[in-house]
Amino acid sequence: MIKAFIIAAVTVDGFIAKDAQHSPFNWTSKADKKRFIELTKRAGVVVMGSATYKTIGTPLKERTNIIYSKSQKFEGVEVTQDKPADLLKKLEERGFKEVAICGGSQIYGMFMKAGVIDTVYLTVEPLFFGKGINLFSEDLRYTLKLKSAQTSDSTGALLLEYSVDYSGTPKLTD
Ligand SMILES: NC(=O)c1ccc[n+]([C@@H]2O[C@H](COP(=O)([O-])OP(=O)(O)OC[C@H]3O[C@@H](n4cnc5c(N)ncnc54)[C@H](OP(=O)(O)O)[C@@H]3O)[C@@H](O)[C@H]2O)c1
Numbered sequence: 001m002i003k004a005f006i007i008a009a010v011t012v013d014g015f016i017a018k019d020a021q022h023s024p025f026n027w028t029s030k031a032d033k034k035r036f037i038e039l040t041k042r043a044g045v046v047v048m049g050s051a052t053y054k055t056i057g058t059p060l061k062e063r064t065n066i067i068y069s070k071s072q073k074f075e076g077v078e079v080t081q082d083k084p085a086d087l088l089k090k091l092e093e094r095g096f097k098e099v100a101i102c103g104g105s106q107i108y109g110m111f112m113k114a115g116v117i118d119t120v121y122l123t124v125e126p127l128f129f130g131k132g133i134n135l136f137s138e139d140l141r142y143t144l145k146l147k148s149a150q151t152s153d154s155t156g157a158l159l160l161e162y163s164v165d166y167s168g169t170p171k172l173t174d
Contacts, residue, residue, distance in 0.1 A: 002096060002098065003119070004101055006101045009024050009123040012124060015131075015133060016103060017133045018132040019132065020051045020104070022132075040100040045096050045099050047087070048066075048068070048107060049067070050074075065077040068081070084114035101117065108135060117164050120160075121160070123160070143165045145163045
């Protein structure tokens with residue numbers, strides 16, 4: 001069964017960007033960038049929203065790039081409007097074993113809400129933004145299990161890996 005993971009860098013106050021045009025490139029640590037490259041290359045396929053893609057501006061090399069957009073076209077990538085479970089099924093049929101869900105907030109939320117995420121790789125960067133775009137902008141509630149935690153001594157970034165515990169997840173109202 002294909003596995004999907006979320007990979008994101010967040011500030012200590014939970015933001016992934018100051019606004020939709022703000023690229024993570026300038027504020028994330030080397031350790032985060034290294035892990036991002038390793039894990040997305042291992043998966044071989046990256047999925048992101050059009051706003052995130054525009055902050056990068058070019059397809060990520062050596063990976064299949066799938067961009068969510070309702071109307072826009074981009075060169076050198078695949079554009080989709082599929083429901084998360086349908087996209088994963090198609091990617092599984094194409095031989096992929098795992099998929100990297102690379103944001104932003106709308107796409108993280110859509111995949112998390114669909115209940116198809118196995119693992120969450122979060123890098124907590126030692127920064128506050130005060131205001132900005134949250135990791136999720138939807139009402140959701142899941143229980144996570146910490147699988148590993150590493151600190152990057154040079155920058156103070158915290159590299160976390162969680163699995164999503166579907167059995168231990170209470171209802172939104174609990
Ligand atoms: N810190 C990090 O790790 C990290 C990671 C990723 C992104 N980011 C940041 O997050 C920000 C962008 O996040 P965001 O939430 O504003 O945007 P986003 O999730 O990157 O993209 C939103 C776009 O995705 C498309 N979309 C969403 N749902 C769709 C659906 N069901 N079907 C088809 N298309 C759909 C729409 O594109 P159209 O308008 O083209 O229809 C929508 O405008 C940027 O600043 C980026 O740098 C940070």
